[in-house]
Amino acid sequence: MPATMSPLLRRRENISGYLFLLPSLVFFLGFVVVPMGMCIWMSFTNANMDINTPTDFVGLANYVELWKDPVFLKGLRNTIIIVVVSVPVVCAFSLWVASAIYRMKEGPLSFFRIVFYLPVVTGSVAVTVVWKWMYNRYYGIFNYLLKNGGIIDKNINWLGDQKYALACIILILLTTSVGQPIVLYVSALSNVDHSLVEAAEVDGATNTQVFWRIKWAQIMPTTLYILIITTINSFQCFALIQLLTSGGPNYATETIMYYIYYSAFKLQRFGYGNAMGVILALFIAALSAVQFRLAREK
Amino acid sequence: MSSKNNGSSLAYRIISLVILVVLAFLFLFPLYWIVTGSLKTPQAINSASPDWWPKEFTLRNYETLFSKRTAPLFQIGSLTGPVIPGAIRWLINTVFMAVMAMLLTCLTAALAGYSLAKKRFTGRFLIFSLIVAAMALPKQVILIPLIREMSALGMYDNIWAVILPTVGWPFGVFLMKQFAEGIPGEMLEAARIDGASELKTFTTVVYPMIKPGVGALAIFTFINSWNDYFLQLIMLTSSTKLTISLGIATMQAENSTDYGLIMAGAALAAVPIIIVFLLFQKYFTKGITMGAVKG
Numbered sequence: 211m212p213a214t215m216s217p218l219l220r221r222r223e224n225i226s227g228y229l230f231l232l233p234s235l236v237f238f239l240g241f242v243v244v245p246m247g248m249c250i251w252m253s254f255t256n257a258n259m260d261i262n263t264p265t266d267f268v269g270l271a272n273y274v275e276l277w278k279d280p281v282f283l284k285g286l287r288n289t290i291i292i293v294v295v296s297v298p299v300v301c302a303f304s305l306w307v308a309s310a311i312y313r314m315k316e317g318p319l320s321f322f323r324i325v326f327y328l329p330v331v332t333g334s335v336a337v338t339v340v341w342k343w344m345y346n347r348y349y350g351i352f353n354y355l356l357k358n359g360g361i362i363d364k365n366i367n368w369l370g371d372q373k374y375a376l377a378c379i380i381l382i383l384l385t386t387s388v389g390q391p392i393v394l395y396v397s398a399l400s401n402v403d404h405s406l407v408e409a410a411e412v413d414g415a416t417n418t419q420v421f422w423r424i425k426w427a428q429i430m431p432t433t434l435y436i437l438i439i440t441t442i443n444s445f446q447c448f449a450l451i452q453l454l455t456s457g458g459p460n461y462a463t464e465t466i467m468y469y470i471y472y473s474a475f476k477l478q479r480f481g482y483g484n485a486m487g488v489i490l491a492l493f494i495a496a497l498s499a500v501q502f503r504l505a506r507e508k
Numbered sequence: 509m510s511s512k513n514n515g516s517s518l519a520y521r522i523i524s525l526v527i528l529v530v531l532a533f534l535f536l537f538p539l540y541w542i543v544t545g546s547l548k549t550p551q552a553i554n555s556a557s558p559d560w561w562p563k564e565f566t567l568r569n570y571e572t573l574f575s576k577r578t579a580p581l582f583q584i585g586s587l588t589g590p591v592i593p594g595a596i597r598w599l600i601n602t603v604f605m606a607v608m609a610m611l612l613t614c615l616t617a618a619l620a621g622y623s624l625a626k627k628r629f630t631g632r633f634l635i636f637s638l639i640v641a642a643m644a645l646p647k648q649v650i651l652i653p654l655i656r657e658m659s660a661l662g663m664y665d666n667i668w669a670v671i672l673p674t675v676g677w678p679f680g681v682f683l684m685k686q687f688a689e690g691i692p693g694e695m696l697e698a699a700r701i702d703g704a705s706e707l708k709t710f711t712t713v714v715y716p717m718i719k720p721g722v723g724a725l726a727i728f729t730f731i732n733s734w735n736d737y738f739l740q741l742i743m744l745t746s747s748t749k750l751t752i753s754l755g756i757a758t759m760q761a762e763n764s765t766d767y768g769l770i771m772a773g774a775a776l777a778a779v780p781i782i783i784v785f786l787l788f789q790k791y792f793t794k795g796i797t798m799g800a801v802k803g
Contacts, residue, residue, distance in 0.1 A: 220628075226706045227629030234620035234681055235635070237612075241654065241676030242642050248653035257656075307531070310524040324789060325532045331785045332539060333735040335753040336774035339760050340538045343545065343767045349554055351541070385535060390796055397797040417517065435800050438644070446646050449737045453757060467648055474652045475742075487649040498644055 253485040259478045272485035282486065285457075285464040288376060292465065293444045293497075295380055296387060300440045301433065304388045308395030309421075323396065327389035334386070334449035341382050342454055345369050369455055372462040379450050379463055387443055391436045398432035399425065437501045445494055466490050542778060545771035546570070553768045569772035576759075576769075579748040595776060597748060598755040602734060602777075605667050605751060609674040609733040610726050616675060618722055621684020622714050626696060636685075639678040647677065651742055658743060669743040670751075674733050680725050683799045687721030688714065724795030727788040734781050752777040 253272055257265040276282050304326075311322045329337055344351045345368040353365045368378050402425050410420050448467045451457060457464035457472065466486055473483035545553065546569050548562045577594030623629075624636055650673075658669040691714060699709040715722075740754045750758065756773035763769060785792065 223627055224629045227623050227627030227632065229706075230619045230623035230627065230710070231635070234616035237616060237672065237676035238639070238642075238678055238681070241657075241673040242650065242678065243638070245650035245653035245657060245673075246642070246645070248656065249650055252653060252656075259655075307528070310528055320789065320793075322528060322532060323793065324786070325535050327785075327789075328539060328782065329535060331731055331735075331782055332542075332778045333753055333781060334737050335757050336542060336778040337538060339756065339770050339774050340542045340545070342760075342764075343771070344538070344541065346767075348556060349558070349767070351558055354556065354558055385538075393793055393796045394800055397793075432800065442644070442646055446648055448648065452741075453760065467646075470648070470652070471738075471742075474655070480652050480656070483652050487652065491645050491649050494646060495644070 249484045249487050249491075252481050253488045255481045257480040257484075259474070259480065265481070268481065272482050273489075275482070276485055276489070281461055281464060282466070282469060284461045285466045285469045288463060289445060289465045289467070291376065292380055292383065292447060293441055296383055296444045297437060297440045299384060300387045300391060301436055303384070304391035304436070305395055305433075307388070308392050308399055311392075312396045312399040319396070323393055326392050329386045330389040335453065337382065337386060338450055338453045341378075342369070345378055345454075370459055372459050375455055375459060375462045379447070379454065382450055383444065383447050387440060391440065394432050394436055395429065398429040402428045434501060438498050441497055441501070442494055445490060539778070539782075542771050542774045545767060546775045548768055548771075550766075550768055554765075569768040572766075572769050573772045573776070577747065583748070594747065595752070595755060595773065598750050598752040599776065599780070601667055601749065602751040602753070605670055606730045606733045608671045610730045612671070612675040613680045613729045614722050614726050617680030617684045617725060618715070618718060619710070620681045621686075621721075622688045622691075622710065622718070624681065624685045625688035626691065626693070626714075639681055642678050643682060648738055651739065655742055664743065665745045665749060667744070667749060670736070670739050671733075673739060674729070674736065679799060680729065683725050683728075683795060684718060684721055686798045687718045691717045720791070720794065721798065723788070723791040724798065727784070727791050728795045728799075731781060731785060731792075 252265075254267060254269060255265045256268050256271075307322070307326060311319055314322070343349065347353065347365050347367045347370070350368070352368065353362070356362045357365065366374065368374050406424050406428075407420055410424055415423070446467055447465060448471065451463050451465055451468045452471065455463045457468050467490070470483045470486045470490070473479045473486065544562050547565050547567070548559065549564050549566050549568070552559050552562060552564065573595050574593035578591045579594045579597035581589030581592050581597070581600075583589070624632060624639075654669075654673055655664065658664045658666075663669045663672075695713050695717075696709060699713050704712065735753065737753045737757070740751045741757070744750055744754060747758075752773075756770065756777050759773055760770045
C-alpha cells in the first residue's frame with residue numbers, strides 16, 4: 211500500500227474496510243462489548259433475574275458487602291490457591307513434555323500431542339463425571355488402588371472431605387490444562403534458532419546450559435502467553451466444581467466463578483454477581499500485566 | 509536432548525520415554541474408563557474391586573439412556589416430528605449449535621480478519637486493541653448480562669442464545685488476521701488494477717490464501733462450542749432444548765449413583781467430538797500456534 215493515498219482511495223479503503231468488518235463487529239459489539247458495559251453498570255445496582263422489576267442504583271454497596279462476605283473471601287482464597295498451584299505446574303509439566311517430544315518423528319510426536327490434548331476435547335462434563343466415579347468412596351478406583359497398595363486402610367471420601375476436596379479438583383484441572391501449552395511449546399522449541407545452539411555446543415556448553423541460556427530465552431514469548439492463558443483458565447474452573455462439590459464441603463471448594471453463578475441463579479442477585487465479575491476481571495488484568503512485566507524485564 | 513549421543517543423554521532419553529509412555533496411559537485412562545464403564549453391568553460397576561476389562565458386556569446402559577426420555581424430532585409451530593429418544597435429540601441440538609456457530613464464526617471472522625490485516629481504515633488500531641483486550645478477559649464475566657440481554661431479545665432458552673455469543677467472541681477475528689497478514693500486498697494491488705470488485709478480490713485472491721486458517725478456525729470453533737458447558741447451562745432450560753453435555757449433567761444430578769448410565773451418556777457426548785478432533789487434528793494444531801498472542 212502506498213504511504214500517501216489519494217482522498218478517493220482513502221475513502222474507498224474506509225468504506226470497504228468497515229463493510230468487511232461489519233458482520234463481525236455486530237456480533238462483537240452486541241454480545242461481548244455491550245454485555246461488558248452492562249456488567250460494570252449492573253454491579254452498581256440491585257438488579258435481579260426478572261427484567262420487569264425496577265432496579266435501583268446502589269452505588270458501591272455490592273462491593274462493600276463483598277469484602278464482608280465470608281463465602282466470597284473463602285472463594286477468593288481458593289481461587290488464588292488454584293491459580294498459584296496450577297499455573298507453575300502446568301508450565302513446568304508442559305515444557306518438560308514438549309522438550310521430550312519435539313525432536314521425535316511426525317508419528318510419535320502427533321501421538322503424544324493428541325494424547326495430552328484429549329482431556330480438553332473430551333469435554334468438561336464427560337471428564338468430570340468419570341472422575342467423580344473414580345473418586346467415589348465405595349466404587350472408586352483410587353480407594354481400591356490405595357487400599358490394595360497398603361497406603362490407606364480406610365476408604366477416603368475424597369470429594370466430601372475438606373482436607374482433600376480442593377486438591378482433587380486441582381488434579382483434574384491439571385489434566386485438562388496441559389494440552390494447549392504442550393502444542394505451543396513444541397512449536398516454539400522447534401523454531402529455536404539452531405545456529406546459536408550449535409555454536410554453544412561447539413564451545414562445550416552442556417545440555418542444561420544450552421537449554422537455560424539459549425532456548426529458554428527464545429521461547430520466553432511463548433511462556434508468557436502460556437502463563438496468561440493458564441491463569442485465565444484456572445480462574446474459570448467452573449464445571450468441575452458445579453458437578454462435583456457445588457463449592458462444598460463447608461465451602462472448601464468455593465471459587466469466585468462458582469459463587470458468581472450461585473449469586474445469579476440461587477440467590478437471584480445479578481448485581482452482586484456482576485460486582486464479583488468486575489473484581490475477577492480486574493484481578494486477571496492486573497495479574498496478566500504483572501506477568502508481562504516480569505517476563506519483559508528478564 | 510542433545511544431538512550428541514553420549515551415555516548420559518541416551519539414558520536420559522530412555523528414562524523420559526518411559527515416563528512419557530506412563531503419562532500417556534494415565535491421560536488415556538479416563539476415556540478408557542468411560543467407554544468400558546458404559547458397557548459394564550450394574551454389578552460390575554457397583555463393586556469394590558473394579559474390573560479392568562469388562563467381564564460381561566452389556567448394552568443395557570445405552571438402552572436405559574435411550575428409553576429414559578423421549579422428545580419429538582423437531583417442533584416448528586404446531587408441527588411436531590416423530591418421537592425419538594431424548595438423548596438423540598440432545599445430540600441433534602448440539603450438532604446444530606456447533607455447526608451454526610462454526611459457519612457464522614468462519615464467515616464473519618474471515619471477512620473481518622482480512623479487513624484488519626490489509627485495509628488501512630480510520631479506527632483500525634482502536635478496534636484491534638479492543639479485540640485483543642476482550643480476548644484477555646474471562647468470558648464468564650459477561651454471562652450474567654448475556655442472560656438479561658437474551659431475555660430482552662426473547663431468545664432465552666433458545667439454542668441461538670448459545671450460538672450468537674460464540675460468534676461474537678473475538679478469538680476468530682484475531683486468528684484470521686494472523687493468517688491474512690501473510691497475503692502479499694502486490695496480489696491485492698494486481699486484482700485492483702485488473703478492476704476486480706472488493707468482493708471478487710476476497711473470493712478469488714484472499715480466500716484461497718487464508719483457507720488453511722479457515723479450516724483451523726472451523727475445527728476450533730466446532731469443538732469449543734460443543735464443549736462450552738457454562739454458556740449452555742445458563743441459557744437452556746427446557747428438557748427438549750438441552751445439549752448433550754447439559755443433558756448428561758442433568759441426568760447425573762438426578763441419578764448420581766447409576767454410573768453405568770452416566771458413562772453411556774458421557775461416551776455419547778465425548779466420542780463424536782473426539783472423532784472429529786482426530787480427523788482434523790492437523791488444522792487444529794496450526795490454529796493453536798497461529799492464535800497465540802506473542803508478547
